[in-house]
Amino acid sequence: MAGRLRAPTGRYGGKSAEERQAERRRRFLDAALQLFGGSPGYRGTTVAALSEAAGLSTRQFYEEFRTLEDVLAALHLQVNDWAEEAVVEAAAGAADLPLTERATAIFRAYAANVTGDPRRIRITFVEIIGVSPRLEEQRLARRASWVDLICTEARAAAARGEAAPRDYRIAATAFIGSVNGLLHDWSAGWVDATLDEVVDELVRQLVGILRPPGWRPPGGVVEGRG
Template sequence: MALNTSLPNPLRKSARRYAGQSSEERQRERRKRLMNTAFELFTSDGYQNTTVERICSEAKVTTRHFYQHFRNREALLEALLARLREEVTAVVLNAMEKRSDPMQRAMLTVQAFVDYYLGDPRRARIGSVESVGVSPRLEALRRKSVRQFAQLITIAANDLVAAGQLPDRDYHLPAVALVGATHELIAEWLTGDTGLDAAAISREVSGMFEALIVGARELGTTPR
């Protein structure tokens, strides 16, 4: 007599779960542990000083499982950068929605970006120090992040144009310059040599943005 394979098989079900977790849940949990551990080690000991073996040992994950999630250590750093980019974008967009006044919205855009990184120096270290000069691929991703946030600043500037508070010109390059200067200022702050706290650095960046606005008003319009 043929077996009815449509009936539930308790042995098959138990094989898919271990310690109350499915295979997919265990994979997600291992990936999360690897990323969180790398986040701590890259920001305390430095990316160049942290090996895959050290990450696996601290995360209690085998190297075999590591390479199931990441092709190498650089790919793990890339994943951390992507996570930071997603988080800071969400923070900035949320800040932009809180004000209807174009100038206040523009200032909040810049301030939210800076405060996200300064609120946790580990984020700042990943974004402005440890990911610099690693490889051409990582540099391309960093450039993508710079352009992405510069685009948000450009949108805020264009709102000021529409409100008649700024001349009509292309604000992309000034926005890129502001983002680049912000990363350099944060990197300098991380050295501890500035003697300034996070609030002071945030004010410095806000001042740079205000200077950008004043300069744009003096320059007037330029071809787009």
Template sequence: MSDSASKLRQLPRGRHRLSREQVAESQRERILIAMGEAMTDGGYVGTPVAAILKLAGVSRETFYELFRSKEDCFTAAFDRVSALLAARLQLTIAEIADADGVTRMDRILGDYFDHMIDDPASARLFLVEVYAVGPAAIEARMALQKRFVDVVTAMLGAETDEQRFACATLAAAIGAMTTGRIAADDFDGLRALKAPLIELARRSGAVYGTAFA
């Protein structure tokens, strides 16, 4: 387990001039990161709030001032990591809008996989542990998957309903393969998916969109 949760935005020792809001934001951020870090050992079900508090370096009182429950904290952590991933992919899509199909897939899939590998605790949170939390969390996961379908349709230039459906199936396959490799801590295997996925799209021609038509 990494110590990123304890290092991020640590408050200065002794007296400081931070406002109450800045202190609360620092504490909240550390708790959200600690949520993912703590679950790498025991999963969502096996992770008590005490383990999150220890990693985040905050009191139980502070935790319950910021979150109603462990599930509420998980929901906020899920929203945080989802927003970070979406922002990264949208920036990449904007940068390579005029690139050829191979370049688009290489950059977008590369950034998607790198994002998981750079922060595997967060990746495990929204890919693996989310299914142990409950119906509301699974609904949020499905909404995130729909956003990923939008990324894939943009990546491959889907225009027709048939192409968008094909992209949805491809996005589901990518998500499932990514989840399996993150669960197994198989980062080399995750990176190795990129080349065959690009080749699959290239061989499929216009099935997914205009990128390889």
């Protein structure tokens, strides 16, 4: 199909065209979370099935999207945005806490958001993989934004004297891989641990990266040590 069908304009049922479009888009994404993140998954879903689940027509689908891949792309970004919002809120609330407590609060918020709905885990770590070069580029770009967030936090911690001052980009990239792998394996039942235990392990890894052996902060006292 060369492009989307043009949606109607003007007010209808007390809603503007923009409001109706936003509602349709939300219903399609809600249905996609159900079908892509559950059964039958992205590869087993058709436009007709998605439209039926959304309570809309296939014509309305093509007014909003060109392909099912466009829906998956939008849903992947939305799931990541939800997690990022949870992290930013947690970071703001823990701004005055010591490093370990702050990192624990941030990762607990992230883990709770991502794992609170198994469908989000599947979208983030399963359905997005191997679909197309375009979605692989999007996945890597979104992961890079998480790396940037960790680097920003690490630089701030170093400026406060809580972490070693260095370039954290490689370490942050490796750490994000650990986060994704561990949370996916835990959600799939391959890791026998509570979510709190998983978060505690990730925090230990991060603190070990920020405070390598032999490093001492200004004043010579590391948090939790005498």
